[in-house]
Amino acid sequence: MNDEKQTTYRIGPIRPPSEANSLLLQITEGCTWNRCKFCELYKHEGFKAFTVESIKRDIDVMAEYAEIAKDYQREDGSWNKKAALEKLNRMTREEKNCYYLVYRWLVNGGENVFLQDGNSLAVKTERVLEVLRYLREKLPSIQRVTTYGRAETLSKISVEQYKELKAAGLDRIHSGFESGSDRVLDLINKGVTSEQEIIAGKNIRESGIELSVYFMPGIGGKALSRENAMETARVVREINPDFIRIRTAVIKEGTELWRDYLNGSYKLCSENEKLTEIKLLIENTKDCTGILASDHIINLLQEIEGKLDTDQQKMRSVIEKYFNMPESEQRIFQLARRSGMVTRPEDLDLLPSEHLEKLARLAGSIADEALWDRKLNDMMTNFI
Numbered sequence: 001m002n003d004e005k006q007t008t009y010r011i012g013p014i015r016p017p018s019e020a021n022s023l024l025l026q027i028t029e030g031c032t033w034n035r036c037k038f039c040e041l042y043k044h045e046g047f048k049a050f051t052v053e054s055i056k057r058d059i060d061v062m063a064e065y066a067e068i069a070k071d072y073q074r075e076d077g078s079w080n081k082k083a084a085l086e087k088l089n090r091m092t093r094e095e096k097n098c099y100y101l102v103y104r105w106l107v108n109g110g111e112n113v114f115l116q117d118g119n120s121l122a123v124k125t126e127r128v129l130e131v132l133r134y135l136r137e138k139l140p141s142i143q144r145v146t147t148y149g150r151a152e153t154l155s156k157i158s159v160e161q162y163k164e165l166k167a168a169g170l171d172r173i174h175s176g177f178e179s180g181s182d183r184v185l186d187l188i189n190k191g192v193t194s195e196q197e198i199i200a201g202k203n204i205r206e207s208g209i210e211l212s213v214y215f216m217p218g219i220g221g222k223a224l225s226r227e228n229a230m231e232t233a234r235v236v237r238e239i240n241p242d243f244i245r246i247r248t249a250v251i252k253e254g255t256e257l258w259r260d261y262l263n264g265s266y267k268l269c270s271e272n273e274k275l276t277e278i279k280l281l282i283e284n285t286k287d288c289t290g291i292l293a294s295d296h297i298i299n300l301l302q303e304i305e306g307k308l309d310t311d312q313q314k315m316r317s318v319i320e321k322y323f324n325m326p327e328s329e330q331r332i333f334q335l336a337r338r339s340g341m342v343t344r345p346e347d348l349d350l351l352p353s354e355h356l357e358k359l360a361r362l363a364g365s366i367a368d369e370a371l372w373d374r375k376l377n378d379m380m381t382n383f384i
């Protein structure tokens with residue numbers, strides 16, 4: 001590539017874990033709200049929407065890299081990785097990054113694209129439509145395009161507009177609802193009401209676009225733990241989203257919610273309270289057909305996953321099995337899981353006895369429940 005031509009494209013900081021193999025196209029930067037009390041993702045930057053022309057130029061660069069990379073695909077579909085990556089030697093660091101992401105995307109099927117950043121549908125629908133059409137034209141292997149949106153923004157988009165977005169190639173919207181309780185939403189300063197969540201969710205579902213919402217067990221703190229679950233279940237029942245993704249609450253040092261914790265106005269939920277919230281959500285959404293997904297290491301029991309209507313028993317038995325463990329063993333598992341040593345309680349059997357003894361000593365050394373909850377919260381911050 002010569003010097004005059006644009007040879008890199010923008011890459012934003014976030015994407016959902018389910019979009020790990022997706023190509024990332026940044027159409028906005030930052031978040032329009034930026035005031036949630038648990039979030040510090042974009043605290044140092046304002047919201048910016050990029051021009052359609054500049055986004056198209058980014059897509060052109062992606063398409064060009066895709067053409068280069070495709071030369072290294074063999075007839076049987078396999079890839080000559082060594083030759084494909086030799087290209088990197090002649091590129092700048094930024095170019096390498098951009099080329100490698102396109103190459104990796106193609107190797108993984110070249111099917112999914114995620115439009116970044118935190119609230120991309122805040123820009124005018126016409127602009128998103130133009131971007132979607134251009135993207136699909138330039139990269140025809142695309143099968144699915146997804147993006148993030150705040151419920152407050154999403155509630156202002158009509159069914160007709162969503163239908164246009166769907167026709168232009170937007171397939172799925174992720175939205176961090178976190179909770180369906182208005183009191184919890186207020187507490188965390190989400191800037192959204194449960195009514196807005198319901199309007200947004202129903203409009204999206206009616207248009208045929210898939211909806212993936214995020215639920216944070218524990219984010220309401222001890223005082224609102226049950227309400228967090230029950231009200232979220234109410235919102236889920238109203239909308240019946242395609243996916244409900246669990247993101248167990250972790251309160252990071254430096255956030256406003258952390259300050260509330262330090263001044264005593266916010267009490268951290270225990271691991272068992274957070275699990276009870278998930279149990280309540282499952283039990284109270286039996287007639288929903290969506291998938292409860294636990295696709296993040298931050299969740300204590302990642303096996304809790306399945307369809308809300310048909311996998312009730314399977315999901316509940318994972319939770320019940322854990323609750324049937326002696327409390328001392330639950331604590332050992334919590335420590336091992338939060339240290340990244342194990343995935344499931346059964347994995348404790350695979351740990352060397354000296355590790356188990358060390359965990360047991362540590363678990364036994366903190367009797368105070370609030371201190372224990374803080375210890376685990378601190379350990380969890382390593383994963384976000």
Ligand code: SF4
Pocket residue numbers: 031032033034035036039040041042118150176
């Ligand atoms: S809407 Fe999302 S990105 Fe924006 S402040 Fe809240 S949690 Fe952070």
